[in-house]
Amino acid sequence: MAKISSPTETEWCIKSLIAVFQKYAGKDGYNCSLSKTEFLSFMNTELFSFLNTELAAFTKNHKDPSVLDRMKKLDVNSDGQLDVPEFLNLIGGLAVACHDSFLKAIPSQKWT
């Protein structure tokens, strides 16, 4: 019988991000895309604490109407919904901002 190993941290993160997407996308019964209402719900719930950090610039104004402007920029095919690749562009942008903020926090680190 094949041995089933535990997921690694990377695998766990990938599965969790998809589960979060499906959780919010499924609020209207169709879990393949985020509607405007679902996107607002996701932003105001899942990315709340990022507002109070150095990542605020990236998520600027995400609680006011301009969050929908952000959604428009992410909505590459302009169908008024965010599919998985479009959603992941947001996650990727946040991750890059997160990495940059880590680097700024250790400006004196000496690379060898």
Added chain:
Amino acid sequence: MAKISSPTETEWCIKSLIAVFQKYAGKDGYNCSLSKTEFLSFMNTELFSFLNTELAAFTKNHKDPSVLDRMKKLDVNSDGQLDVPEFLNLIGGLAVACHDSFLKAIPSQKWT
């Protein structure tokens, strides 16, 4: 005094992915990019279990020399290293494949 809230699942995943990147990228002392050796180490350690799932097609041959062909495709600026955005393209591709596999697993679901 400001209240510090716990990170949400999405925030935790973003931070974890960056931490994983920095862990492998830092093996040669410079944690801003993955060298070929670091990328091989990441793939063979962090994505091992995905090989035995329906995601195998996406990570096909990642344990043999063609993993370096995959790295070349991800290396958009052709500097022989993977930076954070290039690394996140891999994660995004895997997440999309993961989402697609979930949908295939529930083909009879009725959307309302």
